[in-house]
Amino acid sequence: MGKPSVEQLRERVRGAVITPGSDTYDEARKVNNAMIDRRPAVVVRCANAGDVMTTVDFAREAEADLAVRGGGHSVPGFGTCDGVVADLSGMRGVRVDPGRRTARAEGGTTWGDFNAATHAFGLATTGGIISTTGVGGLTLGGGIGYLCRGLGLSCDNLISADVVTADGRFLVASEQEHEDLFWALRGGSGNFGAVTSFEFRLGPVKDIYGGPILYELEHAEAVLRAFRELIADAPEELGGFPAFQIAPPLPFIPEDRHGEPFILIVACWAGPLDQGERAVKVFRDMAPVVAEHVGPMPYPALNSAFDALVPPGLQHYWKANFVTELSDAAIAAHLEHAPRLPVVNSTVHIYPVNGACHRVAPDATAFAYRDATFAMVIAGMWPDPADNEANIAWVRDYYAAIAPHSEEGGYINFMAGDDQDRIRTNFKGNYDRLVEVKRAYDPGNLFHVNQNIKP
Numbered sequence: 240m241g242k243p244s245v246e247q248l249r250e251r252v253r254g255a256v257i258t259p260g261s262d263t264y265d266e267a268r269k270v271n272n273a274m275i276d277r278r279p280a281v282v283v284r285c286a287n288a289g290d291v292m293t294t295v296d297f298a299r300e301a302e303a304d305l306a307v308r309g310g311g312h313s314v315p316g317f318g319t320c321d322g323v324v325a326d327l328s329g330m331r332g333v334r335v336d337p338g339r340r341t342a343r344a345e346g347g348t349t350w351g352d353f354n355a356a357t358h359a360f361g362l363a364t365t366g367g368i369i370s371t372t373g374v375g376g377l378t379l380g381g382g383i384g385y386l387c388r389g390l391g392l393s394c395d396n397l398i399s400a401d402v403v404t405a406d407g408r409f410l411v412a413s414e415q416e417h418e419d420l421f422w423a424l425r426g427g428s429g430n431f432g433a434v435t436s437f438e439f440r441l442g443p444v445k446d447i448y449g450g451p452i453l454y455e456l457e458h459a460e461a462v463l464r465a466f467r468e469l470i471a472d473a474p475e476e477l478g479g480f481p482a483f484q485i486a487p488p489l490p491f492i493p494e495d496r497h498g499e500p501f502i503l504i505v506a507c508w509a510g511p512l513d514q515g516e517r518a519v520k521v522f523r524d525m526a527p528v529v530a531e532h533v534g535p536m537p538y539p540a541l542n543s544a545f546d547a548l549v550p551p552g553l554q555h556y557w558k559a560n561f562v563t564e565l566s567d568a569a570i571a572a573h574l575e576h577a578p579r580l581p582v583v584n585s586t587v588h589i590y591p592v593n594g595a596c597h598r599v600a601p602d603a604t605a606f607a608y609r610d611a612t613f614a615m616v617i618a619g620m621w622p623d624p625a626d627n628e629a630n631i632a633w634v635r636d637y638y639a640a641i642a643p644h645s646e647e648g649g650y651i652n653f654m655a656g657d658d659q660d661r662i663r664t665n666f667k668g669n670y671d672r673l674v675e676v677k678r679a680y681d682p683g684n685l686f687h688v689n690q691n692i693k694p
């Protein structure tokens with residue numbers, strides 16, 4: 240049997256098959272990070288699980304590289320490649336079961352889609368802090384966000400996943416079926432198959448009390464020390480994170496301060512709304528507040544509040560570590576590098592990952608760093624490719640200063656393309672078991688366009 244042709248593929252799938260001559264090719268080959276410039280042989284805009292199965296079969300039989308695209312936010316550009324792209328971004332249906340407090344989301348759903356659907360029922364699960372990020376990649380790598388101290392990581396709320404494996408089979412992975420695959424999907428990233436739908440457990444979250452609070456950089460040390468103490472045993476409904484950020488031109492920030500760097504805390508109280516003011520006061524008391532935009536709001540409003548700072552088409556280069564102890568030395572390294580933030584889009588986030596995330600054993604899911612207190616990311620994002628060198632240098636210098644005060648490993652979803660040598664470390668004690676599962680479900684490494692666990 241010869242290799243299948245694109246014409247045969249076209250006949251077999253419901254969704255569009257886009258090739259280099261197509262009008263939509265340039266749009267279809269793009270991912271969020273504009274630095275990524277791949278020219279796929281075929282992009283299949285999958286319409287359903289059947290299309291995903293056909294596309295996986297096609298890539299395997301054609302012996303082509305295969306990339307699976309969910310939200311397209313992977314910083315190293317794993318949502319595209321020069322071979323075959325199974326683009327799930329048209330598969331975005333979300334069905335909420337309010338009685339069981341669960342939701343099922345198709346593989347290309349964004350967190351904006353998901354939150355809008357669940358919010359109507361006063362329910363939510365942990366998702367990313369930007370609404371345009373994909374549920375797929377984020378959940379498969381772990382999933383950190385405003386709600387994780389209370390509800391756990393996104394992957395901790397996964398009940399089951401429909402998966403197309405490398406041999407084109409359609410499997411349901413859960414605690415009851417294909418448990419090894421289900422274990423690996425919760426943190427092991429896109430290594431094990433294409434997930435056509437995710438079933439999540441939801442918690443009672445409708446409106447939250449929160450938003451950004453800005454302080455002068457000269458108070459950054461006091462704020463980080465106070466945050467470190469507070470978050471160790473703060474109520475788990477209290478989420479949010481410290482960040483370094485250049486002030487964008489927003490009405491709540493004094494006009495003469497636009498363009499200056501600040502330390503901020505983005506607060507999110509997900510408990511009873513009438514307790515929000517008191518819950519967030521602890522942040523306001525940490526240092527004099529320069530500006531704030533804090534109050535009650537629908538959870539999806541906070542989830543999309545910062546979307547405009549990260550439009551598609553920026554250049555991205557990120558570095559990250561887990562942090563168990565935010566030591567004074569680590570804080571000093573932040574204070575040295577954060578004030579040199581080069582551009583308004585770039586940011587440094589120090590996400591707390593304690594609370595409910597710590598109640599899951601390190602070997603219960605593939606996400607190993609259950610003793611980390613924070614997941615820290617230096618997220619370099621800028622509009623002009625002419626500035627690549629300077630911005631990458633800022634990220635690398637910052638990272639070199641902070642890494643000695645951090646854990647060796649970092650969150651797989653924040654890793655750069657040049658971090659492939661850190662994969663074993665990022666999974667700590669779970670790496671060998673991940674290799675075993677990889678051998679069982681993808682011995683030929685068809686799913687290798689990712690932070691790759693080699694069989």
Ligand SMILES: Cc1cc2nc3c(=O)[nH]c(=O)nc-3n(C[C@H](O)[C@H](O)[C@H](O)COP(=O)(O)OP(=O)(O)OC[C@H]3O[C@@H](n4cnc5c(N)ncnc54)[C@H](O)[C@@H]3O)c2cc1C
Pocket residue numbers: 270271306307308309310311312313314316317318327346347366367368369371372373374375376377378379380381382383384428429432433434435549652653688689690
């Ligand atoms: C602006 C921005 C904000 C972010 N904020 C957060 C945050 O708050 N919390 C957080 O935890 N992370 C965050 N991230 C990191 C994010 O988790 C990763 O970039 C993640 O990979 C994005 O998933 P995606 O589906 O959008 O990306 P894609 O590029 O589509 O996919 C990323 C990887 O996941 C795989 N994948 C995606 N969907 C599927 C699927 N359905 N089946 C199988 N494999 C799939 C892909 O093959 C690829 O390897 C952010 C990233 C960006 C750029």
